[in-house]
Amino acid sequence: MTLHDLENKWIQEFPQPLIIAGPCSAESEAQMLDTAKRIKESAPEVSVFRAGIWKPRTKPNGFEGVGIIGLNWLKKVKEEYGFQTATEVANAHHVDAALKADVDILWVGARSTTNPFTVQEIAEALKGTDKTVLVKNPVNPDLALWIGALERLLAQGITNLGAIHRGFSTYQKTKYRNSPNWQIALDFKNQFPNIPLIVDPSHICGNRQGLSAIAQEALNLGYSGAIIETHCNPDEAWSDAAQQITPEVLGNLIQNLQVRHSDFSGFDEEIVMHRTLISDLDFQLIQILAERMKVSEKIGSLKKANNIAIFQPDRWKVITEYAAQKADETGMSREFIERVFKSIHEESVEVQNRI
Numbered sequence: 328m329t330l331h332d333l334e335n336k337w338i339q340e341f342p343q344p345l346i347i348a349g350p351c352s353a354e355s356e357a358q359m360l361d362t363a364k365r366i367k368e369s370a371p372e373v374s375v376f377r378a379g380i381w382k383p384r385t386k387p388n389g390f391e392g393v394g395i396i397g398l399n400w401l402k403k404v405k406e407e408y409g410f411q412t413a414t415e416v417a418n419a420h421h422v423d424a425a426l427k428a429d430v431d432i433l434w435v436g437a438r439s440t441t442n443p444f445t446v447q448e449i450a451e452a453l454k455g456t457d458k459t460v461l462v463k464n465p466v467n468p469d470l471a472l473w474i475g476a477l478e479r480l481l482a483q484g485i486t487n488l489g490a491i492h493r494g495f496s497t498y499q500k501t502k503y504r505n506s507p508n509w510q511i512a513l514d515f516k517n518q519f520p521n522i523p524l525i526v527d528p529s530h531i532c533g534n535r536q537g538l539s540a541i542a543q544e545a546l547n548l549g550y551s552g553a554i555i556e557t558h559c560n561p562d563e564a565w566s567d568a569a570q571q572i573t574p575e576v577l578g579n580l581i582q583n584l585q586v587r588h589s590d591f592s593g594f595d596e597e598i599v600m601h602r603t604l605i606s607d608l609d610f611q612l613i614q615i616l617a618e619r620m621k622v623s624e625k626i627g628s629l630k631k632a633n634n635i636a637i638f639q640p641d642r643w644k645v646i647t648e649y650a651a652q653k654a655d656e657t658g659m660s661r662e663f664i665e666r667v668f669k670s671i672h673e674e675s676v677e678v679q680n681r682i
């Protein structure tokens with residue numbers, strides 16, 4: 328069996344989109360129960376309660392999670408408020424303890440996904456169970472590692488799988504804590520349309536302001552759900568305080584989300600018409616590019632015959648300025664046009680180099 332054969336019916340047992348919420352970390356029984364109670368009241372769309380029991384921290388001596396005792400609190404949350412529960416597991420001991428405590432959904436954290444030894448250990452500890460396991464993308468932008476982790480779980484017979492897109496580390500400071508790199512997640516989604524993909528706006532943003540835009544963007548792209556860190560008193564949270572929101576803010580955020588679905592019934596014909604038009608335009612684009620490359624090749628032959636360097640910075644400047652001007656005139660983003668032209672120019676240089 329391969330990842331392509333999975334049906335992943337588990338997600339159909341939940342209201343769509345699947346919303347998972349709860350604190351970054353379990354801190355105390357009171358914090359867990361208060362958060363759960365208020366989520367139940369303010370955000371009834373939430374069906375799974377999350378809390379980290381073991382916390383991977385960049386530096387030692389920080390708060391590394393309450394450990395096993397937190398599993399009892401998750402159990403209480405389930406009993407008192409009827410949520411399914413979810414926590415992160417990072418080794419075989421965590422898996423054993425979480426299975427004993429009847430946690431419903433386990434997730435593999437972004438740091439663990441980077442390490443095949445860790446994933447293998449987790450997968451082997453899960454063998455023989457029918458747990459639902461969500462795999463966060465690795466911290467580094469490596470699609471193969473993400474897929475490899477899911478394959479390791481599948482190889483041990485775990486068939487209820489999902490993926491969490493939590494963004495990727497960058498050394499440069501950006502407005503995100505973890506850059507979304509949507510293309511990687513979309514490549515994942517294109518390869519495995521049947522594996523539910525869930526967005527984690529909290530770890531992408533690292534702040535509260537950006538959450539709803541990221542969640543909305545993911546829903547627009549056809550994601551199956553979101554996992555959002557929610558805390559009864561976010562400012563005082565023991566981990567990830569800056570990105571956590573109250574249950575009431577969460578309720579509001581969910582209310583404002585627009586849910587799209589991929590069912591085109593009702594306007595089938597219109598979509599087909601537009602898509603045909605797009606295909607036609609794409610074909611024209613490709614033909615024009617082919618023509619452009621042929622002209623480029625001719626220039627390349629002239630340069631070669633006259634011993635002129637292929638890359639001419641002045642000419643490149645003229646091209647980019649012209650493109651920027653045309654971008655403005657047609658109301659397109661300059662950055663986008665610049666990206667397109669960089670790519671075209673790179674290929675032209677390649678073509679001329681081959682002569």
Ligand code: PEP
Pocket residue numbers: 351379383435436437438463493530
């Ligand atoms: C978390 O969900 O609290 C967490 C530690 O996430 P990640 O593995 O994505 O950093």
Ligand code: MN
Pocket residue numbers: 351352556566567
């Ligand atoms: Mn967190």
